[in-house]
Amino acid sequence: MRSKADHTAAIHEHRRAALVVNTRSRRGRRHYAEVLRLIEAANFRLTGVHPITDPSRLRDIVERALAGNPDLLIAGGGDGTLSSTIRHVAGRDVALGALPLGTTNNFARSLGLPLDLPGAVRVLTEGKVADIDLGLCGDRPFANLASFGVSVEVAGTVRPWLKRIMGRSAYPLTAMRILPGHQPFRAYITADGRRHELLTHQLNIANGRFHGGWQIARDAGIDNRMLVAYQLGSGKRLRLIGETLVRATTGRWRSLAGGPFVTGSEILVETDPPMAADIDGEVRLRTPLVIKTIPNGVRVMVPRDFVDR
Template identity: 70%
Template structure:
């Protein structure tokens, strides 16, 4: 990729010339409902050069993103669920274009990690008044991701959660579906090697996070999407009852936990082996298997964030 402008130059370009391309998955529940409001709100912000590319066929998502980027915009605005954002991240990574995100998903984990408001008007305002920041990406195998790689019961949940339940209950659909999966789920043994130390655990669920949020709830208050570190943590242990209780607590409260007080492992690179080998859910895509190495790519993605975002 070519050389990137300074963040200050890029921010100024967006605020003045404002070459903006907008890709919204109108087949998603939120995208279909809010697309007219997205168009009105962005036009009201007065960007000089703006083009809208609604995605009516999910199979055309990647081609639509490539079409938008062919215009060499300063800002690519994307709205949709985890799959839409995951595809956008792969296209924008390491390029001289900032990614702007709209809260049109079910859990909006990436949006929350950036500190972008969850109301549409507030998120659009950030696109005009915010700043450009460079954040970390994770890499699992050869796949870059923004938020999370997960292993265990959540992979089954992602495949079984019904769209009707998501439409009705939003982010609560995931822990509620987990309650139906857990009784038949068998624990697995995980071996995690970080900085020369090998950690062994028996669990039903292991997550390795780049971002701060999972399932719409904050993992821990001292995790950042911009500190060059991954954080691995388990939910529950090898006992279903403990995971069941933790799932219910998280569904009901989403309480903060601290890295100093929880079962966390922190590092820039992690090698994971499991017994038995397991599928990996990488930002909503289930295509990789353990053993797998996961690492960070500092400043791998340029994004539009609120002005008070701490950009390290």
């Protein structure tokens, strides 16, 4: 692996990159031509352009893009596309350049990226290479979040038309529709030798700083070797509805020291009954699960003022 300084210099000087864009998504399809125009105007020497029309082929497409040995893999899409791409970039001598084309863009927000395309491309030309942490749930690396409870149902039922109209607010609105029929569950979280028990409808384990497009806590981060576990509400539906509404309208959260958070570099999650886990949009694993951090798990392009630990 090159040093981060050498890697940054290579990207700035040679502009050797591969481009992958999820054109299956609404925003990816609509902005694809603009992405190509901006990348060309930034004088990138593209080793390949790879539109994704079938998300099930993402792994093959990313591997084909990496076969050209680019210094930078530019990926345009939402959190699901970027998280899936990260799994194939992790541990390689290539940096990921993220173009936020999703609804919530949690990963881009955690990196401090501009959410407009010209601003995001400017980071690729003027920013720096940083090594950030990943989460690991079972054998699945993830960038943003592992979640349990009502959000698993929300991810599978949120309507595309509602996302188009409401943006990130579509998720809490869908949650409130599902919640009246949802049963609370008991969760046991063990971190740093301490076991915590709670009754809730929703449990999240975050690697990044944002969830649903809103800040988790002022001092949460994606590069601090720390996972953050927190529940939304309690076993009472009204409390969850209240917290969801506050979060959807203000995004207001306390610091990790003053909020309902459990932190640790490794967290054991047990639930009664056993529950499915949503790992950055993929529902594949079930509790009990050990979730841990992968320090400096992947290289990314970030703004110059990003604090790289």
